[in-house]
Amino acid sequence: MGDWEVFGFSALVVSLIVAGVKRNSIANFIQDFKDVSSLAKALIGIKGAERKNKTVITVLSDGVSHYPDRPFLLYQDEKYTYRDAESESNRIARWVKTNSDLSQDETVAVLMKNEPSFIWMWLGFAKLGVGTSLLNYNLKGESLMHCMRISNARYLVMSRAFIDIAKELLPELQQLGIKVWVLGSVSNGTKLPDGMVAMDTGHVTGNPLPVDHLAPITHSTIASLIFTSGTTGLPKAVKVPHKTPIKAHYAWSLCGGLKPTDVLYVSLPLYHSSGLLNGVLSCLSAGCTVALAPKFSASRFWDDIRKHKATAFLYIGELCRYLLAQPEKPNDGQYPSPLRIAYGNGLGADIWERFQKRFKIEKVVEWYTATEASGGFINTDGKVGSVGRYSWLAEKLAGNCVVVECDFATAQPIRGSDGKCKPVPRGETGLMLFKLDNFNKFLGYRGPSHQTQNKLVRDVKKTGDLFFNSGDLMMIDVDGYVYFKDRLGDTFRWKGENVSTIEVSNIMNRLPSIMECNVYGVEVPGCEGRAGMAAIVLQDGHNLDFKHLYDHATNHLPDYACPKFIRVMLEMDITTTFKHKKKQLVSQGFNIETISDDLYVVDKAKGAYVQISPNIMESIQQGSFKL
Known part of the structure; x- marks a missing residue:
């Protein structure tokens, strides 16, 4: 996508409008046109910044020139202006x-x-x-x-x-x-x-x-x-x-943007793209204030929001779940300044509305991309569970992404008889690919060249084109809403079916007794694929009813997706950006001799999960225990 001439009212666009109105409802098409128009404005801003050779340093210089005494950084009891930053x-x-x-x-x-x-x-x-x-x-x-x-x-x-x-x-x-x-x-x-x-x-x-x-x-x-x-x-x-944090600032503009009067609370680590690019450097571009926390603390989070009079905050991963698990307080949702925006990714659809309502957040803006990705999405209208829209009109005008069939074992697209990738219909899940061109670039990784090459997919829609492999399973519904389904490395196969770890986690997390759930597949001797295991952390003061847990899983999930094993942990092993770690858990399997946590296995005859004893473990390993 380029400047306004690409989106101008040419004969092509007029014909697309007519076709779009015939194909969609008027309301849908109006929303399509609004989405494309706002994206066009953001792209024009990005292109203009590139023509002016804008960098983070020129942004800082502009801020110092125009508002030197405006607060730029609040940190605990310290305050620094734009002049101080310089x-x-x-x-x-x-x-x-x-x-x-x-x-x-x-x-x-x-x-x-x-x-x-x-x-x-x-x-x-x-x-x-x-x-x-x-x-x-x-x-x-x-x-x-x-x-x-x-x-x-x-x-x-x-x-x-x-x-x-x-x-x-x-x-x-x-x-x-x-x-x-x-x-x-x-x-x-x-x-x-x-x-x-x-x-x-x-x-x-x-x-x-x-x-x-x-x-x-x-x-x-x-x-x-x-x-x-x-x-x-x-x-x-x-x-x-330098252009990446500039683009991050313009991404904010799609949801109303950061205003000079905003205070953005950042508790995510600055070595990560969310905290630095979407947080500190976006505030610099917007001319507003960042309130920086030494680290995320669920117990201190809302007190910090009030102390710094924050009007927006960043979230990622399970952060919102941890905040929701805190005991309710009389001042929940009470702030000296309206809390306009929660901006981030990974907010579970199962807690989205409860989280927004309890803490009185005017707007939740969920987005999807990766630090190295050439494209992404942003949810501007608050559609629960969605990461944004890719409308029919955007597809016809830009065509900058495609969801294709893939091999779950290799994380590579499946190709048709013509050698090209096979797109999946709307409403079905597939591998998300982003188009690479002069505007949307993938600079690759520093280090072994094969790491960069592994992310490239050629001849996707036509000979000679080039796409970025997101490694993520996504679904675009008939109204254009985009949903993140799972990471290919996390998805596993059992009984010949693909199991989405996120889908299973969302179902299990609906139980009030479960604070968080990490789903993965473990190898079982004599069985193809991997059997699902759910590692869970309980809410304080709660116990598991293993009959109720079994009923909940079987009532909401197909048999192949129901967790075969349950691991009850005191604390979840997570990355510093609140992503669940799975590698070590996968390698430990269900071995009660090396795992100190309580382990349970599904017992279909009893209609419940039962604790794994040495005899049960032996029968599982010998293939005589029915999973």
């Missing part, structure tokens, strides 16, 4: 220029928690044209070193909280020629471990940088490496150029 990032850039030989297009690794210095660091390096490799501070040992090696960084910048971790890795870091900078001054006679240098910017001036210090960056300059969550293997490093 000064603090200048100090970082000056110190780096004086104390290193870093040059443009290099990358430094950053190991920091959510704190103001993280933002000043990001902006300071960006001014020098140096990219920041944003490390997940929860990683340790080999996983952390893997990210360091992929980064190709010669420097690691970290806060003092990670000195002990760095000490353990120092021999390997030095072997790779990586120098360690520790942010902050050394005082009271304390001494940093040998091999670490204090990055003390306290006495560095925050005055504007000399022109020869500023790098000639463009909207295509790589600003960061952001790592995938690593739920299915080691994290991959996604290349993020």
Whole structure:
């Protein structure tokens, strides 16, 4: 899609309007036209930003020029203006220029928690044209070193909280020629471990940088490496150029946008794209205020919203479920400023309306994309469970995505006799592919080239075209609403049928006794495919009625999708962006000798789930226990 000439009232569009009205109801077509028009405006804004070569640094400069004293960052009891952001990032850039030989297009690794210095660091390096490799501070040992090696960084910048971790890795870091900078001054006679240098910017001036210090960056300059969550293997490093956070800002505009008077509460980690791109940097583009939390806390969340007078917040994954599980309070839904928008992805359809009603959120905006994806969707009208719309009119005008049949084992499309991919009809689930062209690009991962190549699909609709493989199962209904169904790595087969882990989780989560549920498939000797297991965490003070649990599952799910095993856990193992980890759970299977959690198996004769004893486990392994 391009500028207005693409969407202008040409003969093509007029003919499409006539055809659309004949094909759809008037109400549907009016909504289609509104959706396409708002998307066109956003795309024009993005194209205009590219023509002006807008970067995050030019956005900051504009903010400092027009509203220097407007609050930009609220952090606990601290407040920083747009002028402060400029000064603090200048100090970082000056110190780096004086104390290193870093040059443009290099990358430094950053190991920091959510704190103001993280933002000043990001902006300071960006001014020098140096990219920041944003490390997940929860990683340790080999996983952390893997990210360091992929980064190709010669420097690691970290806060003092990670000195002990760095000490353990120092021999390997030095072997790779990586120098360690520790942010902050050394005082009271304390001494940093040998091999670490204090990055003390306290006495560095925050005055504007000399022109020869500023790098000639463009909207295509790589600003960061952001790592995938690593739920299915080691994290991959996604290349993020300056235009990506600019596009994130325009995505907000599709749902009304952030206003200069808004305060956006961000409790997600800044090393992740949601917290940084949709949060801090989108606020920078909008000229509004970000209220940053050190980390997500379900018990402190709403108090922080009130303290900072937030009007919007970000969510992801199970965060909303954790908030809903908190005991009800008299001031639930009471705020000093109206709570306009909850913006994020992964809100379960089973709790959507309860969550929105209890906490009096004016608008929930669910979206779908990935850090590296070339496309995505955004739900602008609050349709419960949907991630947005892909209308008939958008399909005819743009054709920038397609849902196709796929092989669930290989996560690759199934091709027809003509060699092209086979689209699925609306209302059916398939693999989502996004078209790649000069506007919608996939820059790939830093590291082994096969990781990038594995995400590309050629000759999808016609010879020579190129698409991005999302790896996700999606469904577009007859009205154009798009629904995320599952990740291909999570979906499994049992009795010759494909089982959606998310569909099963949503059903199980309807039981009041279950706080959260993680569904996956485990191998059973002598059986093809994998049998479903539901790992669950109970609500405080609740117990499971295993007869009722069996009845609930069998009444709402086909037999092949009903969990065959139940694992009751005290706490769910999740990533720092609230995605359920499955790899270790899958590998542990249903072995009661190595699992300390209580394990249960379906007993169809009793019409209930029963606890697995040594005798039952042996009969399952021998194939004499009927699943």
